[in-house]
Amino acid sequence: MSRAKAKKATDEGTDFEKLGPGCRRFLKELAEHNERAWFKANQDRYEALVREPARAFVRAMEPVLADLSEHLVADDRKVGGSIMRVHRDTRFGKDKTPYKTNLGIQFRHEDGKDVHAPGCYLHVAPDECFLGMGMWRPDAKSLRAIREKITAEPERWEAIVGAIEAAGWRRGGESLKRAPKGFDADHPLIEELRRKDHILVRDLTVAEATGPGLVERCRDHFATGREHMRFLCEAVGVAF
Structure with a gap:
């Protein structure tokens, strides 16, 4: 969805104060009665x-x-927007419970439907809450582009990684056991090149x-990951 269309969808105002304890309480009950x-x-x-406080949060996050x-x-939007579906896709996984027991809110790049692009994420569950930034499971073409950019600008990448770790982010995702095809196993940044995800x-x-100050907290934390996101956008060829 374009930014202009999304703005039209958020014209109800930014009346957000907090997700509130009721959000966690409902998710906890859903985990106990997932039927x-x-x-x-x-x-x-x-x-x-859950959904209406989440929609207010999304509106407040626009600026x-x-x-x-x-x-x-x-x-x-209630469906197809930043708030991820509560209904679980049970066709392929072992978990056949019909509902997710977390609130997931994703802020995608406007080109995200056409290419694998970086984004931001909020996860709220009864016993686990976190923010995410970057790219989760990029396709092979995008991942190769990121690896090539790391090898082309190693000092810049090392500076970015140092800054995000100093700011309190941890690196998420998985890595290959061996060097990716076409890259030197002895490369000084081989640990970075082996990554399959670039998520903070x-x-x-x-x-x-769930309490007050979430928007400001997101603002401050996401700002410290800005250069990481810029690097990934440049690597996969989308605007930043």
Whole structure:
């Protein structure tokens, strides 16, 4: 969705104060009663305690994202926007429970439907809350482009990694056991080249995620990952 269309979808205002304890409480209950009949009976509570506060948060994040990158989209639509579906796709996984027991909010790059592009993320679960930035499971073409850019600008990449780690981010995702095809196993940055994901994770307490100040917290943390996101955008050829 374009930024202009997303802005139209968020014209209800930025009336966000906090997600609130009711959000965590509902997700905890959902984990204990992960059944369609229970969810249907409690859908009004889901709307009031989870989805509507989440939509208000998305609207409040629009100016924050604009300061980070004008190409990140805050879209408060109930379906197809920044708020990820509560319904789980059970077709291929072993977990056949029908609902996710976390609130996931993603702020995608406006080109994200056409190419694998970096974005920002908030995860709220009863026992785990965190922020995410970067690229999770980039396709082979994008991953190779990132690796090639790292080898082309090693000093810049090392400076970025040092800055994000000093700011309190940890590196998420998986790595290959061996050097990727076409790259020297003895390269000084081989640990970076082996990465399959380029995601940053910043843990939050439940109080930080559901209490007052979440928008400001996101603003401050995401700002420290700005150059990491810029590097990834340049690597995969999307605007930053």
